[in-house]
Amino acid sequence: xxxxxxxxxxxxxxxxxxxxxxxxxxxxxxxxxxxxxxxxxxxxxxxxxxxxxxxxxxxxxxxxxxxxxxxxxxxxxxxxxxxxxxxxxxxxxxxxxxxxxxxxxxxxxxxxxxxxxxxxxxxxxxxxxxxxxxxxxxxxxxxxxxxxxxxxxxxxxxxxxxxxxxxxxxxxxxxxxxxxxxxxxxxxxxxxxxxxxxxxxxxxxxxxxxxxxxxxxxxxxxxxxxxxxxxxxxxxxxxxxxxxxxxxxxxxxxxxxxxxxxxxxxxxxxxxxxxxxxxxxxxxxxxxxxxxxxxxxxxxxxxxxxxxxxxxxxxxxxxxxxxxxxxxxxxxxxxxxxxxxxxxxxxxxxxxxxxxxxxxxxxxxxxxxxxxxxxxxxxxxxxxxxxxxxxxxxxxxxxxxxxxxxxxxxxxxxxxxxxxxxxxxxxxxxxxxxxxxxxxxxxxxxxxxxxxxxxx
Numbered sequence: 001x002x003x004x005x006x007x008x009x010x011x012x013x014x015x016x017x018x019x020x021x022x023x024x025x026x027x028x029x030x031x032x033x034x035x036x037x038x039x040x041x042x043x044x045x046x047x048x049x050x051x052x053x054x055x056x057x058x059x060x061x062x063x064x065x066x067x068x069x070x071x072x073x074x075x076x077x078x079x080x081x082x083x084x085x086x087x088x089x090x091x092x093x094x095x096x097x098x099x100x101x102x103x104x105x106x107x108x109x110x111x112x113x114x115x116x117x118x119x120x121x122x123x124x125x126x127x128x129x130x131x132x133x134x135x136x137x138x139x140x141x142x143x144x145x146x147x148x149x150x151x152x153x154x155x156x157x158x159x160x161x162x163x164x165x166x167x168x169x170x171x172x173x174x175x176x177x178x179x180x181x182x183x184x185x186x187x188x189x190x191x192x193x194x195x196x197x198x199x200x201x202x203x204x205x206x207x208x209x210x211x212x213x214x215x216x217x218x219x220x221x222x223x224x225x226x227x228x229x230x231x232x233x234x235x236x237x238x239x240x241x242x243x244x245x246x247x248x249x250x251x252x253x254x255x256x257x258x259x260x261x262x263x264x265x266x267x268x269x270x271x272x273x274x275x276x277x278x279x280x281x282x283x284x285x286x287x288x289x290x291x292x293x294x295x296x297x298x299x300x301x302x303x304x305x306x307x308x309x310x311x312x313x314x315x316x317x318x319x320x321x322x323x324x325x326x327x328x329x330x331x332x333x334x335x336x337x338x339x340x341x342x343x344x345x346x347x348x349x350x351x352x353x354x355x356x357x358x359x360x361x362x363x364x365x366x367x368x369x370x371x372x373x374x375x376x377x378x379x380x381x382x383x384x385x386x387x388x389x390x391x392x393x394x395x396x397x398x399x400x401x402x403x404x405x406x407x408x409x410x411x412x413x414x415x416x417x418x419x420x421x422x423x424x425x426x427x428x429x430x431x432x433x434x435x436x437x438x439x440x441x442x443x444x445x446x447x448x449x450x451x452x453x454x455x456x
Contacts, residue, residue, distance in 0.1 A: 037060070038079065039053065039056055039057055039060065039083070040053065041086065042054075042086060042090050042095075050095070050096050051096060051099070051102065054087075054090065054096060054102060055101070055102065055105055057083050057086070057087055058087070058102075058105045058106055058108075058109045059105070059109075060080070060083055061080055061083055061084055061087070061109050061113070061144075062105075062108065062109045062112050062113075063112065064112065064113060064116075064137070064140075065077045065080060065137070065140065067136035067137040067139075068136070077139070077140070080140060081139060081140060081143065084140065084143040084144060084147065085143060087147055088143060088146055088147045088150060091106075091147060091150050091151055091154065092150045092154070094154065094156050097156070098151075098156065098157070100161065100164075103151075103161065103162060103165050104164075104165055106147075106151060106165075107165040107166065107170065109144075110144055110147065110148050111170070111173075113140065113141065113144040114141060114144055114145065114148075114174075114177065115173050115177070118176075118177070118179055118180055118181075119133075119181075121179065121181060121224060121226060132181065132182065132183050133181035133182055134182055134184075135180065135182040135184075135185055138182065138184065138185070141185065142184070142188070145185070145188040145189075145192065146188075148192060149188070149191060149192055149195065152166070152192065152195045152196060152199060153195055157199075159199050159200050159201075159202075162199075162200070163200055163202055163203070166196065166200065166203075168203070168206050171193075171196060171203055171206065171207060171210070172210055174189065174192065174193060174196075175193065175207075175210050175211075175214065175231075177189055178214070178225075178226070178227025178230060178231060179225055179226050179227055180226060180227070181226050186226065186227050186230045187230070189227070189230065190230040190231075190233060190234055193207070193234055194234050194237060197234070197238065208238070208253070211231055211234075211235060211257075212253060212256075212257050214228075214231060215228070215231075215257040215258075215260075215261060216257065218261075218264065219257075219260045219261060219263060219264060223264045223265070223266065224266075228261070228269070228270045229269060229270035229272075229273050232261075232270055232273035232274050232276075232277055233273045235273075235277050236273060236276045236277050236280060239277055239280040239281060239284070240280055242284060244284060244285070245285075246281075246284060246285050250281075251281075251285075251288065254278075254281050254288065254291075254292070255291055255295070258274065258277055258278060258281075259278075259291070259292065259295035259296075259298075259299070260295075260299070261274050262274070262295070262296065262299040262311070263299050265304070265307075267307060267310065268306065268307070268310065271310045271314070275310075275313075275314040275317060278292055278314065278318065279317050279318065279321065282318055282321045282322070283321050286321060286322065286323045286326060287326060289318060289319075289321060289322040289323070289326040289327075290326045290329050290330050292318055293315070293318060293319075293322070293326075293330045293334055294330055294333070296311055296314065296315055296318070297330075297333055297334065297337055300337060305344070305346040305348065305349050306348075308341065308344070308346075308349050308352075309348050309349055309352050312341065312349070312352040312353055312355075312356075313352060315356075316355070316356055316359060316362070319356070319359070319361070319362050319365070320359060320361055320362070322365070324365060324368060327365045327369070328369060331369055331372060331373060332372065332376070335372075335373050335376040335377055336376055338353050338356065338377065339376055339377045339379070339380040340380070341353035342354065342377060342380035342381065342384060342397075343380045343383055343384065343388075345389070347388075347389075347390040347392065347393055350384070350388065350390070350393045351390075351392060351393060351396065354393070354396040354397065354399075354400060355396075357399070357400050357403060363403070367407050370404065370407050370408055370411060371411065374404055374408075374411060374412065374415050375415055375418070378404075378415040378416070378419055379419055379422075381397055381400060381401050381404075382416075382419055384397040385397055385398065385401065
């Protein structure tokens with residue numbers, strides 16, 4: 001309830017009547033928070049008194065200040081900030097053993113400060129086009145996150161004890177905060193979740209499943225989430241540590257969650273991290289290249305050229321790690337799509353598709369299967385040579401044609417002959433169609449003239 005009251009102050013809201021204390025957030029906070037008192041510094045307290053002093057300082061920080069106005073509770077905000085800074089230094093020094101009750105109070109204080117209702121998210125925009133949202137309470141939140149990070153990273157923190165307080169509920173609520181619009185908060189959350197995954201082995205399956213659920217909800221329900229990129233960045237490190245042979249659950253995660261992440265319109269916000277995760281899977285198990293390529297073709301954009309450029313760049317990286325057997329199983333639909341990209345009027349799409357022939361590994365795969373691939377792309381290459389508006393595309397297309405000609409002169413000549421025959425047949429059919437229409441028009445004109453004579 002308290003955090004909801006605070007959060008309402010972060011966005012524009014109707015101004016309450018100054019005489020009505022019921023709607024005054026500051027009066028609500030004053031009623032719910034303990035009175036602030038100045039406590040002695042740790043260095044001024046006896047060693048035996050420090051555990052009790054630590055509990056008092058944790059209790060002092062276990063309430064949230066109102067950041068809706070910079071003029072409210074200035075003294076209390078500064079006192080809490082200084083106390084939090086002192087707690088960070090004290091925990092980091094390791095001068096006091098963190099007993100069970102101390103750890104419980106520490107996590108309770110952290111939970112009170114960081115777990116809150118996030119403001120309604122605005123429409124996703126490009127980072128360069130708009131100023132990122134900044135959490136008003138960040139002066140305190142940052143120190144609380146730093147304190148939690150020091151606690152988790154400390155060698156004095158025993159995972160067997162700490163898992164009682166950093167439990168599944170805590171981890172799940174922490175992951176909900178990834179939807180924060182403040183990039184500074186998401187950066188801290190990324191580091192924290194990564195450290196928790198590394199230290200608490202018992203939580204690893206749960207974290208992966210929770211990530212899965214976040215991705216499902218984003219793909220199939222909301223298509224709005226601010227922290228997909230950060231979650232994928234963590235996932236990239238997790239995938240890097242997967243043991244071989246890879247478990248079936250990891251392969252299903254790739255097929256059911258990661259590949260469908262190519263569907264949302266906002267893919268440009270997290271594509272770099274997504275592509276890295278995909279490549280990690282293919283590098284570890286080359287047999288996964290086939291479902292990845294077929295998945296890309298399934299979600300291939302039709303009208304979004306910028307998204308198509310991203311797909312082609314990712315496809316190139318996947319093909320770099322693809323072996324001959326997997327390549328042969330998906331080359332037919334793959335090069336039909338590449339042929340369409342070669343003829344794209346958007347020069348960046350055509351250019352990116354032609355860049356595939358710059359890779360030695362991909363050219364080797366194409367050369368081994370040129371009897372299938374050249375007939376699929378020959379028409380697109382010839383049309384580019386004849387009529388593409390961009391001169392750069394003309395040059396790149398000429399290079400690819402020469403490459404095919406050097407691979408197999410006879411096959412190239414055969415494809416050229418077949419293409420010319422198809423063009424001639426098409427031209428003949430078009431001429432026949434024109435003649436047929438002219439005959440129909442002539443018959444219609446004559447019939448119309450006879451009707452007029454009959455009427456007269």
